[in-house]
Amino acid sequence: MLKSGNSKSLLELLKDKEISVRSDCGGLGICGKCVVKILVGVFSDTTLCEYRVLGDQVIKEGFRLACQSYLISDEALIEIPESSLATSYKSADVGFEKPYKTSPLVRKCFIKISPPSLEDQKSDLGRLSSCQEVSRIPLRLLRLLPKILRECAWEVTVTLRNEELLDIECGNRESELYGLAVDVGTSRIVVHLLNLSNGETLAVASSPNPQQVFGFDIISRIAHAASSVESLEKLRQELTTSINELLLKASSDAGVRPENIYEIVVVGNTVMTHLLLGVDPSTLGRAPYTPVFTKGLEFKSEEVGIKVSPNSYVYVAPGIAGFVGGDAVADALAVGLDECIEPCVLLDIGTNTEVLVNNGKELYATSAPAGPAFEGFGTKHGLRAMRGAISKIFIYFSEASSDYEVLYEVIGGGKPLGMCGSAYIDALAHLYKHGIIDSRGRFRDVVSRRLKKIEEPKFVVVWGSESGTSEDLAIYSKDIESLLLAKAAVASATQLILRKANLIPEEVGKVFIAGSFGTSLNTENAAIIGLIPKVWVNKTSFVGNTAISGAKLILKSSEARRKAEEIAQKTKYIKIPADKEFTKIYVENLFFPP
């Protein structure tokens, strides 16, 4: 997707310097998110794309799209606006977690061994069985065994996983038993470092998924992976490198040695887990859209390329089918979806939205390609739920100004830099309520200073004078289109799965909303735009990042791991059909409800 040749685009050069610049379109010059200001240096000529996206004026001010600019001079100095940075944030790094007893697959055991004597000539390995029978041992550990036992004067701590010996250390190190839970999201990677001797979370770290440079959605990732063996390998390395960096950061924050991390549990959608393992996901990208694997699989961390204890394991949590991966299973596990007393629903809203239903008898799951609009990508002033993003919007008609006025809330305070998904939902609901847009989302002929219908029609939310970017922050016609498409995808998937589960919305007792929306989502507004049925407004719980919560449960509880496998096994996958009936539902959902 990136231009080939000896020279790299500015976007790539920045990436090489580990500066993550946004690139929602994957460097195609369409999204305009990678805008930078050139201060010093000679670059390649401005492209047509840049004229279309940025316009004459902005270009004159020295702005360029990093993806379209190639450095010609030896050196350059540039300024990156905050809104172009794919900044990391913390708010969506935790989620609700159903309590499970701590009973990890790995355990430590401090043993004082009686040294061998002519009366007791048992083997070194046989002597360890006072803790537990050992039936497997990595060769490199076997080679070290006699030396360690003698150097440690026969007082050692052994680490076991089932009947396999993973580690042997001097003295009592029973408390140093750590594990890592990893949520590999399409856009972000979150890790939690756990003390597996008591189940406590010691550190959290997260970063943008570095693959975003190759396109925001999973389809463009599949396309990139399929382009060559090297591209697939590159995508794989990007994930392992990020996970290694995050685990180093978390370990350092918690004062833990990575060699004492013995188990890693990874959840992710099917494409992410394929890419992490270096498995070509291209069969997922074309009919009949099948993954290579869905089952929970374990590998030595070395095979996967994660730098922890060399004998540790990586367990990739089981997925359900299609794009519905281990993250959806983790969601269900974290909230106990399989144990609801009355019918319940879970919506994990993201670029790829998962909908899960328990109708009291069976579990159902589907996924909807919502696109990135709700996550703050693919809209002109969209931002993740990060510092500086507007999270809530309230539009009202002011008698004083005889015009519509806007109230908003900025995450972390200060001047707003853009709007996140929940703000867009608020805005849509208000614009619709006030009749500024019609049921198809088109701007009506309403008189307001904020409504500008020349060139690209838009409704200004924040005036340039108040914004952190000195630019008007507005909702464009095109944004409304993207949001409606996303809304239609989620709502249609929800309606479809309810129908398959023989449920009507009224029968659902509990609705869990997971994902990056967090508690900012106004459910009334979500119902007004038709994202969720009206009867769900007061039945909704925000559960946060339950993908990582579920990963943690699988990591710290063998029972939860069995349960996850059971959920993956028994959940019925509902595929989005390509038939007329579904098309009808989908088209209806492109309108706001009356």
Place this chain on the structure above:
Amino acid sequence: MLKSGNSKSLLELLKDKEISVRSDCGGLGICGKCVVKILVGVFSDTTLCEYRVLGDQVIKEGFRLACQSYLISDEALIEIPESSLATSYKSADVGFEKPYKTSPLVRKCFIKISPPSLEDQKSDLGRLSSCQEVSRIPLRLLRLLPKILRECAWEVTVTLRNEELLDIECGNRESELYGLAVDVGTSRIVVHLLNLSNGETLAVASSPNPQQVFGFDIISRIAHAASSVESLEKLRQELTTSINELLLKASSDAGVRPENIYEIVVVGNTVMTHLLLGVDPSTLGRAPYTPVFTKGLEFKSEEVGIKVSPNSYVYVAPGIAGFVGGDAVADALAVGLDECIEPCVLLDIGTNTEVLVNNGKELYATSAPAGPAFEGFGTKHGLRAMRGAISKIFIYFSEASSDYEVLYEVIGGGKPLGMCGSAYIDALAHLYKHGIIDSRGRFRDVVSRRLKKIEEPKFVVVWGSESGTSEDLAIYSKDIESLLLAKAAVASATQLILRKANLIPEEVGKVFIAGSFGTSLNTENAAIIGLIPKVWVNKTSFVGNTAISGAKLILKSSEARRKAEEIAQKTKYIKIPADKEFTKIYVENLFFPP
């Protein structure tokens, strides 16, 4: 043990060229087995060792010890007498094998899979479960899976081991399921290539253990391994290189691709299995003589360095304790020692001799450091049971010549090159019967052309005119000493273990003799010299190389594998005590019985 420095000894140079020259003493210049004739070339000066071992006359004829000679000129031409070659032989490569049903741990399954469709979007891996549930898969195979399935038009053969997928191939390859049994002996390595779909043996290959260059017995191997990390690694590599060569040879003989070998079972004494795995055996060499492991352990063949299917496993059969390793367990398994109706005994006579007893209730095992005399090493004209070796000897007093005459049998016919263990036992028995040696093995003052008491006392078995080496083949005083030491070790161990098992020799119903003696051993003569009790003469069965037979059973039958683990577990290890009582037994056994 070998001289350091930039230049290598002739022995090492020959080894580099894969010419295995005998070196019983490990290159110390003592055994005189590496004698070669220099035809062209300048070498380092003759050493004192050579004068002592070869004598003036032989040195004048151009003979040298390869271990003492360093090449000075650029090139050289030498002649290697046949008796100096550590030739491979076949006779001890097979043994008795109790019948077991073929039920290997690995199996193949040809499946025709329905391709995925929009109606059936199951994952690629999930589709394989029509044969059997797959719960583990090596990462590299998972990466190849989608490609293979599609290229093979969904008709594939899967190879499984428990629930792990080891291989996937196009079309029906069910019959190409192979395994390798390996007996790593102190002196020789034997491999059998098996078709695991029917249990048939397809090829046999063997070669001398290349570690012989570092000394013949296991104690010198331990010493060498303990000398440095590099030495241990070198010993390990010698074994894996040999096994790889043998498996290539066997595969080529049988027309089998090594990639279709999915399981390898290795048996060997404790020192050999430690060295094969690169585990330092030095704790076995000093009190309290404990091994690092005895348990049956499995590793990926790649970890061990065996070049077969990359996903295959190497299973190192469980040993009992001390030096009593997986070869002894294999012996017991092959003859069904644990199922004897009346008390039974197994003697595996080798450099390290194992004695196992079933007293009808319990199994007992011990090992005796017999030394190499019975295997044709450590005696002046000793040879393995190879072509050209005398295997049987008969000494009688001829009225015609008024002297003792000798009848003998040569393996493969032709002129004799030396004598193997069974011939030495015959000779000892006859010399003792005729009163040529006394009960302590010393030559008496008997008048015979064959008895030469000047310098080194000896009894000539074959005159130089009849021998293949043009040299007299004789039994020396020193040989008799070595043989008596070996005999005493075996007999004492046997007496000790019988006592521990509460048995007298008369109660034993069956005696199995395993090892390189083969059927050449005359049990009456063995009883005359006191190697076995007189009452066992007619209860003896020769079972050959049961170590390799047992390895084959473990390879082809899961039931046999469980049985081997059971035998290893329940056999009581009897250690040779360092007390007065045992010393008394041992000293008594240094004499021939009256």
